[in-house]
Amino acid sequence: MAINFTxxxxxxxxxxxxxxxxxxxxxxxxxxxxxxxxxxxxxxNKSPGMPKVTCHRVIKSDGSIGxxxxxxxxxxxxxxxxxxxxxxxxxxxxxNLVYYP
DNA sequence: GTCGTGACTAGCC
DNA sequence: CGGCTAGCCACGA
Numbered sequence: 001m002a003i004n005f006t007x008x009x010x011x012x013x014x015x016x017x018x019x020x021x022x023x024x025x026x027x028x029x030x031x032x033x034x035x036x037x038x039x040x041x042x043x044x045n046k047s048p049g050m051p052k053v054t055c056h057r058v059i060k061s062d063g064s065i066g067x068x069x070x071x072x073x074x075x076x077x078x079x080x081x082x083x084x085x086x087x088x089x090x091x092x093x094x095x096n097l098v099y100y101p
Numbered sequence: 102g103t104c105g106t107g108a109c110t111a112g113c114c
Numbered sequence: 115c116g117g118c119t120a121g122c123c124a125c126g127a
Contacts, residue, residue, distance in 0.1 A: 005124060024109055028123080037109040040124040045108055046125080060109065067108035075108090104127090113119085 005031065006043035010053045013044065018054075019083040020099040021091060023061045030101070037061070045069055057082070057099075063090040 003011075013029050024037035033039070044055040047069070056075045058067045065086070068075035077087050085092040 033123065036123045037108080037120080038107065038121095039109090039125085041108040042106085042124060043108095055108080058108080062110085068103085069108075072108080079108090106125090107123105109123100110121085111119105114117090 001051045004078075005036075005039060008047060009040050010047055010055075013047075013054050013058060014052070016054055016099045017101075019097070021057045021059050021079065021084060021097050022099045023059055024066070026057065026098070026100070027057075040092045041066070052055035059091060063094040065089060065091075 008031055009027060010061055012022075012030055016022050020046055023042045028036040028040045031040070040058075040095065043054070045067075047053040047055045050099060056068060056078045058066075065072050065075055067081075079091075084097055090099060
Protein backbone atom coordinates (compact mmCIF):
# COMPACT_ATOMS: atom_id res chain seq x y z
CA MET A 1 0.00 0.00 0.00
CA ALA A 2 1.08 3.51 -0.73
CA ILE A 3 0.59 4.91 2.74
CA ASN A 4 0.80 3.28 6.15
CA PHE A 5 -2.17 2.57 8.36
CA THR A 6 -1.09 5.31 10.74
CA UNK A 7 -0.90 7.89 7.98
CA UNK A 8 -4.40 7.04 6.91
CA UNK A 9 -5.64 7.59 10.45
CA UNK A 10 -4.11 11.05 10.48
CA UNK A 11 -5.74 11.78 7.15
CA UNK A 12 -9.18 10.85 8.47
CA UNK A 13 -8.66 12.97 11.60
CA UNK A 14 -7.73 15.91 9.42
CA UNK A 15 -10.99 15.33 7.59
CA UNK A 16 -13.07 15.95 10.69
CA UNK A 17 -14.58 19.45 10.51
CA UNK A 18 -14.26 21.90 13.38
CA UNK A 19 -16.97 21.61 16.01
CA UNK A 20 -17.51 17.93 15.25
CA UNK A 21 -16.03 14.75 16.65
CA UNK A 22 -15.53 11.13 15.65
CA UNK A 23 -14.97 7.83 17.38
CA UNK A 24 -12.07 5.40 17.20
CA UNK A 25 -14.27 2.58 15.98
CA UNK A 26 -15.73 4.88 13.34
CA UNK A 27 -12.28 5.69 12.00
CA UNK A 28 -11.20 2.08 12.21
CA UNK A 29 -14.26 1.14 10.21
CA UNK A 30 -13.45 3.80 7.61
CA UNK A 31 -10.06 2.16 7.21
CA UNK A 32 -11.68 -1.23 6.70
CA UNK A 33 -10.83 -2.67 10.12
CA UNK A 34 -13.86 -2.15 12.42
CA UNK A 35 -11.97 -3.84 15.24
CA UNK A 36 -8.80 -1.83 14.86
CA UNK A 37 -9.87 0.93 17.22
CA UNK A 38 -6.80 0.11 19.25
CA UNK A 39 -4.49 0.51 16.32
CA UNK A 40 -6.17 3.84 15.58
CA UNK A 41 -5.41 5.07 19.07
CA UNK A 42 -1.82 3.97 18.59
CA UNK A 43 -1.54 5.88 15.35
CA UNK A 44 -2.92 9.07 16.86
CA ASN A 45 -0.58 8.72 19.80
CA LYS A 46 2.27 8.83 17.31
CA SER A 47 0.74 11.75 15.46
CA PRO A 48 3.33 14.28 14.21
CA GLY A 49 1.85 17.46 15.65
CA MET A 50 -1.05 19.81 15.81
CA PRO A 51 -3.18 21.27 14.47
CA LYS A 52 -2.03 19.46 11.38
CA VAL A 53 -3.73 16.35 12.72
CA THR A 54 -6.94 17.04 14.64
CA CYS A 55 -6.57 14.01 16.84
CA HIS A 56 -8.38 15.76 19.71
CA ARG A 57 -11.68 15.40 17.84
CA VAL A 58 -11.53 11.62 18.22
CA ILE A 59 -13.27 10.07 21.20
CA LYS A 60 -14.40 6.66 22.45
CA SER A 61 -17.56 5.09 21.07
CA ASP A 62 -19.29 5.37 24.44
CA GLY A 63 -18.89 9.16 24.41
CA SER A 64 -15.93 9.36 26.79
CA ILE A 65 -12.87 11.38 25.88
CA GLY A 66 -10.38 8.56 26.16
CA UNK A 67 -6.83 9.78 26.27
CA UNK A 68 -4.57 12.29 24.66
CA UNK A 69 -0.83 12.68 24.18
CA UNK A 70 -0.97 16.23 25.58
CA UNK A 71 -3.33 15.24 28.39
CA UNK A 72 -7.00 14.28 28.30
CA UNK A 73 -7.79 17.41 30.28
CA UNK A 74 -6.35 19.57 27.54
CA UNK A 75 -8.31 17.65 24.98
CA UNK A 76 -11.57 18.43 26.74
CA UNK A 77 -10.72 22.10 26.95
CA UNK A 78 -9.89 22.22 23.26
CA UNK A 79 -13.11 20.53 22.23
CA UNK A 80 -15.08 22.92 24.39
CA UNK A 81 -13.42 25.81 22.63
CA UNK A 82 -14.48 24.27 19.34
CA UNK A 83 -18.08 24.38 20.53
CA UNK A 84 -18.46 20.79 21.69
CA UNK A 85 -20.28 20.50 25.00
CA UNK A 86 -18.61 18.02 27.29
CA UNK A 87 -19.63 16.73 30.70
CA UNK A 88 -17.30 15.57 33.48
CA UNK A 89 -16.03 12.74 31.35
CA UNK A 90 -18.10 12.49 28.22
CA UNK A 91 -19.62 14.23 25.24
CA UNK A 92 -23.14 15.50 25.79
CA UNK A 93 -24.81 15.55 22.35
CA UNK A 94 -22.56 12.86 20.99
CA UNK A 95 -24.78 11.63 18.17
CA ASN A 96 -25.45 15.24 17.30
CA LEU A 97 -21.76 16.11 17.12
CA VAL A 98 -20.34 12.90 15.72
CA TYR A 99 -19.00 13.33 12.20
CA TYR A 100 -20.58 10.66 10.09
CA PRO A 101 -19.44 10.74 6.42
C1' DG B 102 9.94 -13.89 13.34
C1' DT B 103 8.24 -13.24 18.14
C1' DC B 104 6.90 -10.38 22.26
C1' DG B 105 5.07 -6.48 24.59
C1' DT B 106 2.49 -2.24 24.57
C1' DG B 107 -1.48 1.04 23.94
C1' DA B 108 -5.53 7.49 23.08
C1' DC B 109 -10.33 0.77 22.15
C1' DT B 110 -14.87 -2.13 22.29
C1' DA B 111 -18.45 -5.06 23.90
C1' DG B 112 -20.16 -8.15 27.22
C1' DC B 113 -20.87 -9.69 32.10
C1' DC B 114 -21.32 -9.32 37.21
C1' DC C 115 -23.39 2.95 37.71
C1' DG C 116 -18.73 1.03 38.24
C1' DG C 117 -15.18 -2.44 37.57
C1' DC C 118 -13.20 -6.59 35.11
C1' DT C 119 -12.29 -9.82 31.17
C1' DA C 120 -11.38 -11.27 26.58
C1' DG C 121 -10.68 -10.07 21.77
C1' DC C 122 -8.73 -7.24 17.98
C1' DC C 123 -5.05 -4.36 15.37
C1' DA C 124 -0.61 -1.99 14.20
C1' DC C 125 4.10 -0.68 15.54
C1' DG C 126 8.77 -0.87 17.67
C1' DA C 127 12.55 -3.50 19.74
